[in-house]
Amino acid sequence: MSITGLEVEVERDDGFETEEMTLNMGPQHPSTHGVLRFVIKADGEVMRKATPDVGYLHRSIEKIAEKVGYASFMPYTDRVDYVAAMPCNQGWAMVTERLAGIEVPRRGEFCRVIATELNRIASHLLAVGSMAMDIGAYTPFTHALRERELINELLQELCGSRLTFNYMRIGGCAWDLPPRFGEKAIEYLDHLEPIIDEYNALISFNKIYVERLASVAVISREEAIDYNLVGPNLRGSGVKYDVRRDEPYSVYPEIDFDIPVGTGEAGIVGDSYDRYMVRIREMKECCKIIRQCLSKMEPGPVIAKVPRNLKPKPGEAYVRVESARGDMGWYCVSDGSTAPYRLKIRTGSFAAMSAIEHVSRGLMIADLVALIASLDIVAPEVDR
Amino acid sequence: MQEFVDGLIASGALPAGMPTWLLYAAAMLVFGSLVIFVFALLVAGVTSWIERRVWGRMQSRVGPNRVGPQGALQWLADGIKNLLKEDIIPTAADSKLFRLAPYVVVAGFAASFVVVPFASKWIIADLNIGILYLTAVTALVVIGILMAGWASNNKWSLLGGIRSAAQIVSYEIPAGLSLFPAVLLAGTLSMQGIIREQGWAPWDWYAFHNPFAFVAFVIFFVSALAEGNRTPFDLPEAETELVAGFMTEYSGMRSLMFFLAEWGNLYVIGAVVTTLYLGGWQIPHVTDSVILTQVLQLGVFFLKAYFWVFVAMWVRATLPRVRVDQLMVVCWKYLVPIAFINLAGTAVTMVVLHEVPVLALPLRLGITAVALAIVVAFFRRVRYQLRRARPELYLSPVI
Numbered sequence: 001m002s003i004t005g006l007e008v009e010v011e012r013d014d015g016f017e018t019e020e021m022t023l024n025m026g027p028q029h030p031s032t033h034g035v036l037r038f039v040i041k042a043d044g045e046v047m048r049k050a051t052p053d054v055g056y057l058h059r060s061i062e063k064i065a066e067k068v069g070y071a072s073f074m075p076y077t078d079r080v081d082y083v084a085a086m087p088c089n090q091g092w093a094m095v096t097e098r099l100a101g102i103e104v105p106r107r108g109e110f111c112r113v114i115a116t117e118l119n120r121i122a123s124h125l126l127a128v129g130s131m132a133m134d135i136g137a138y139t140p141f142t143h144a145l146r147e148r149e150l151i152n153e154l155l156q157e158l159c160g161s162r163l164t165f166n167y168m169r170i171g172g173c174a175w176d177l178p179p180r181f182g183e184k185a186i187e188y189l190d191h192l193e194p195i196i197d198e199y200n201a202l203i204s205f206n207k208i209y210v211e212r213l214a215s216v217a218v219i220s221r222e223e224a225i226d227y228n229l230v231g232p233n234l235r236g237s238g239v240k241y242d243v244r245r246d247e248p249y250s251v252y253p254e255i256d257f258d259i260p261v262g263t264g265e266a267g268i269v270g271d272s273y274d275r276y277m278v279r280i281r282e283m284k285e286c287c288k289i290i291r292q293c294l295s296k297m298e299p300g301p302v303i304a305k306v307p308r309n310l311k312p313k314p315g316e317a318y319v320r321v322e323s324a325r326g327d328m329g330w331y332c333v334s335d336g337s338t339a340p341y342r343l344k345i346r347t348g349s350f351a352a353m354s355a356i357e358h359v360s361r362g363l364m365i366a367d368l369v370a371l372i373a374s375l376d377i378v379a380p381e382v383d384r
Numbered sequence: 385m386q387e388f389v390d391g392l393i394a395s396g397a398l399p400a401g402m403p404t405w406l407l408y409a410a411a412m413l414v415f416g417s418l419v420i421f422v423f424a425l426l427v428a429g430v431t432s433w434i435e436r437r438v439w440g441r442m443q444s445r446v447g448p449n450r451v452g453p454q455g456a457l458q459w460l461a462d463g464i465k466n467l468l469k470e471d472i473i474p475t476a477a478d479s480k481l482f483r484l485a486p487y488v489v490v491a492g493f494a495a496s497f498v499v500v501p502f503a504s505k506w507i508i509a510d511l512n513i514g515i516l517y518l519t520a521v522t523a524l525v526v527i528g529i530l531m532a533g534w535a536s537n538n539k540w541s542l543l544g545g546i547r548s549a550a551q552i553v554s555y556e557i558p559a560g561l562s563l564f565p566a567v568l569l570a571g572t573l574s575m576q577g578i579i580r581e582q583g584w585a586p587w588d589w590y591a592f593h594n595p596f597a598f599v600a601f602v603i604f605f606v607s608a609l610a611e612g613n614r615t616p617f618d619l620p621e622a623e624t625e626l627v628a629g630f631m632t633e634y635s636g637m638r639s640l641m642f643f644l645a646e647w648g649n650l651y652v653i654g655a656v657v658t659t660l661y662l663g664g665w666q667i668p669h670v671t672d673s674v675i676l677t678q679v680l681q682l683g684v685f686f687l688k689a690y691f692w693v694f695v696a697m698w699v700r701a702t703l704p705r706v707r708v709d710q711l712m713v714v715c716w717k718y719l720v721p722i723a724f725i726n727l728a729g730t731a732v733t734m735v736v737l738h739e740v741p742v743l744a745l746p747l748r749l750g751i752t753a754v755a756l757a758i759v760v761a762f763f764r765r766v767r768y769q770l771r772r773a774r775p776e777l778y779l780s781p782v783i
Contacts, residue, residue, distance in 0.1 A: 021539060023539050023540070029627060030627060044546075045543070045547075045708050132704065135704040135705060136615060136616065136618070136703075136704040136705025137702070137703060137704035137705075138439070138443065138701065139442055139443045139701050139702060142443035142444060142445055143443065143444060146444050198769070201769060202702075203704070206703065206704065208616055208703055208704050208705075208706055208710075209704045211706070211707075211710060212704060212705075212706070212707055212710075364707060364708060364709070365543070365625055365626075366619075366625050366705075366707045366708065367707070369625050
């Protein structure tokens with residue numbers, strides 16, 4: 001079908017003529033988090049099909065990389081996924097380091113992991129908060145944003161920005177942790193852990209909330225793998241796969257943390273509630289990781305010596321980082337000049353978006369909102 | 385109103401020579417317009433401000449606090465802003481119906497104030513079919529909403545309108561069935577009559593008369609929330625699903641009218657719950673002054689009614705929204721059968737209590753005690769959660 005979805009299908013069953021309604025959800029719709037568009041074929045409240053229409057936020061970020069060069073591209077990576085910009089920073093830094101064969105100092109790796117995990121908590125807070133809001137509860141959203149605000153303050157102290165950090169550099173990090181940062185981070189984690197329990201009491205175990213999400217929009221283990229879902233969406237379907245553990249990078253091998261997976265505690269494995277709970281539990285794991293990193297850190301440099309005009313040898317590299325939305329792949333081809341010959345970023349939201357058309361069949365319109373929210377789709381990450 | 389006018393005539397405040405029916409009519413008109421144009425608008429407006437402040441507190445943010453002291457005039461500023469905005473009527477809309485719909489909704493809400501009591505002698509008209517009248521005029525709101533949804537010629541509006549029609553029509557059944565235990569107990573449909581049959585003490589209220597009446601009271605409040613399109617039943621205007629539901633295409637004053645009706649309706653819900661089950665304006669005898677008694681009764685009634693408005697705000701700040709099918713399941717599988725059982729149970733209890741009158745008082749006291757225990761347990765739980773949440777941490781964030 002054409003993406004505009006203007007044709008009308010008429011079904012003739014038992015003498016009644018019924019028409020499917022074509023609804024246009026987005027790009028300006030309050031629940032589509034940014035500019036997403038869905039063309040919905042609906043029979044009353046029940047959807048026959050929801051076709052995502054992507055591309056509204058395409059900014060040619062990959063092409064920009066070919067023009068601006070290795071070091072200058074770092075601020076652009078913040079814009080790939082602005083909700084969790086640190087993992088994007090890290091991905092770009094790592095792929096360049098692999099191309100150029102640069103070794104990152106140990107303290108730099110710890111700084112990276114701390115920043116990334118703090119950012120992951122912030123991203124998950126936004127994800128679970130906006131999910132609760134999409135289901136109709138506004139208070140959890142403001143409470144989640146309140147906690148996210150404190151992370152923003154921490155990260156602002158670390159790198160001067162609250163959203164697009166531009167913290168990492170090729171070969172390490174821009175700055176070492178500021179004085180007392182470790183104590184403040186621990187203080188914040190001590191504050192956050194009981195707050196997560198409070199949050200659970202407020203919304204996660206709320207009867208209406210569980211009923212809205214349990215057994216809704218189930219993505220089975222096989223489907224999740226077929227659709228190439230990654231990150232919390234994949235783990236929500238019961239697949240225990242995490243780049244941080246299965247293809248460890250940075251200092252993750254030294255750190256002890258669990259990988260929460262969906263268990264179908266409220267309904268079927270792989271339903272919206274599982275994906276939600278995976279994010280809630282991951283926040284606690286992030287707290288663990290940050291605590292361990294802070295205790296294992298030793299003084300030292302945070303950035304390696306990198307030539308001012310970086311020209312990696314011709315070749316290609318692919319790295320994967322676990323972003324807040326899952327396995328983020330960075331593929332970079334160098335031709336020996338100061339800018340990459342080609343860059344390709346593989347993102348989790350794009351894969352999640354492709355699963356929607358299949359999963360949304362037979363759901364109600366209200367469930368589509370839950371599905372989009374539970375897949376934690378961030379529009380700019382889909383289009384880049 | 386008649387009684388009050390009679391009293392005034394007897395005390396010589398009004399000229400005695402005039403025909404009494406004229407005085408009655410005049411008093412009703414004056415009081416009616418006062419109630420609708422001053423009281424109802426004021427209540428709706430102030431409720432909008434209070435709701436936003438209450439929400440703000442519950443969501444750990446500030447809420448409107450700029451216009452007037454503590455933002456108390458915010459509703460006025462919003463009203464003026466909306467009056468000055470362009471009134472957009474979409475080209476594809478059915479413009480006559482589109483323009484009419486908000487008036488129908490407001491008419492339904494304003495007409496319900498006719499039988500809402502304020503004090504023992506202050507009510508626009510104490511109709512002898514008061515409750516039935518109320519059920520009938522609140523159904524006007526559905527017509528208005530459906531009209532708005534259809535006339536907008538927007539699919540989201542249409543979905544909102546259809547949802548609203550299905551929801552309100554369904555929930556009128558448990559709401560209606562839960563009115564009847566009180567009617568049975570009082571033996572009258574008149575609002576004032578029902579209040580007169582109750583007393584000022586909690587154990588004289590119908591909510592605590594027998595277990596069935598208590599459940600009926602709860603069901604009535606839940607169904608009234610659904611009829612008033614309030615969270616967790618705010619599906620017709622579900623923002624994250626249907627943009628703004630039936631009022632997606634409305635702007636300026638017309639959209640404000642829907643909000644006016646919604647916030648005004650909240651007070652009506654509270655007033656009806658108070659009337660039927662919570663003793664209405666009943667107060668112990670404190671003074672012989674007619675006016676002072678009326679004012680005190682008004683105060684008591686208003687506080688009781690407004691408490692339920694507050695509960696509705698609280699519920700809205702706490703609960704997520706149910707889905708359409710769950711909404712219907714709650715109504716038809718749970719509320720309607722339970723409401724029927726309540727009706728039959730109340731009738732049986734009345735017969736039993738008629739035969740064995742000694743049981744009546746212990747039963748009432750017992751249920752009052754149970755209700756009190758529930759309230760105490762609830763507040764202990766709230767306090768526990770507050771302590772566990774350690775609000776001092778985020779009231780003065782160290783970071």
